[in-house]
Amino acid sequence: MAKPMLQVALDTKDTATALNIARQVVDVVDVLEAGTFLIYEDGLNSVRALRAIGPDKIVLADCKTADAGGAVAAECKAAGADWMTCINAATVPTMASAQKEIEVQIELYEGWDNEERAKEWLAAGIDQVVYHQSRDAKFAGQTWGEKDLASVKKLIDMGFKVSVTGGMKAEVLKLFAGVPVYAFIAGRAIHGADDPHAAALEFKNEIDRIWD
Numbered sequence: 001m002a003k004p005m006l007q008v009a010l011d012t013k014d015t016a017t018a019l020n021i022a023r024q025v026v027d028v029v030d031v032l033e034a035g036t037f038l039i040y041e042d043g044l045n046s047v048r049a050l051r052a053i054g055p056d057k058i059v060l061a062d063c064k065t066a067d068a069g070g071a072v073a074a075e076c077k078a079a080g081a082d083w084m085t086c087i088n089a090a091t092v093p094t095m096a097s098a099q100k101e102i103e104v105q106i107e108l109y110e111g112w113d114n115e116e117r118a119k120e121w122l123a124a125g126i127d128q129v130v131y132h133q134s135r136d137a138k139f140a141g142q143t144w145g146e147k148d149l150a151s152v153k154k155l156i157d158m159g160f161k162v163s164v165t166g167g168m169k170a171e172v173l174k175l176f177a178g179v180p181v182y183a184f185i186a187g188r189a190i191h192g193a194d195d196p197h198a199a200a201l202e203f204k205n206e207i208d209r210i211w212d
């Protein structure tokens with residue numbers, strides 16, 4: 001079984017902070033993500049900067065695109081991103097036009113559990129989804145559990161590469177033991193840690209332990 005990748009979500013207030021963290025964890029993670037907050041603050045310059053830090057890493061622009069997929073994707077690609085995100089509420093033509101330019105990850109928030117729609121994503125050549133517990137749902141008390149596991153397995157069985165995120169902590173990973181999760185995405189647990197390198201290693205070691 002392929003080992004899940006580790007993605008760091010850099011939802012920092014500015015690019016300098018993101019770069020400081022990225023430099024500390026680039027040897028541990030597989031994917032450097034310019035987080036949505038960071039893109040709001042500094043635009044795609046943050047993606048350019050992350051590309052320079054990790055020339056051999058996957059760089060994701062988490063722009064959560066809802067429309068004009070092809071135009072946004074062309075900008076993300078020109079900035080050096082390998083992947084970008086579309087929100088699940090976007091139309092299939094929006095996602096498909098983005099996918100023509102760059103690899104799209106569909107971020108699943110609300111109302112995504114519709115098999116017919118998911119088949120349309122696959123038919124459009126999009127096979128990456130992000131199973132997401134939203135930050136606000138987590139603030140309201142949502143935790144990781146069997147329901148999430150069942151949803152992730154169902155998406156994998158449909159043929160998706162499924163990444164998992166939302167307030168992720170290293171101790172949550174064992175819930176997914178035996179499941180070929182594509183990537184675990186951690187933001188605050190890494191960029192908010194006193195020692196981001198140690199925090200990233202904790203995730204990596206847990207992945208190595210569980211997906212031996």
Ligand code: 5RP
Pocket residue numbers: 009010011035036062135165166167168185186187188189
């Ligand atoms: C928010 C996001 C975050 O990047 C993702 O949830 C990871 O961040 P954290 O681990 O801090 O929740 O996409 O919409």
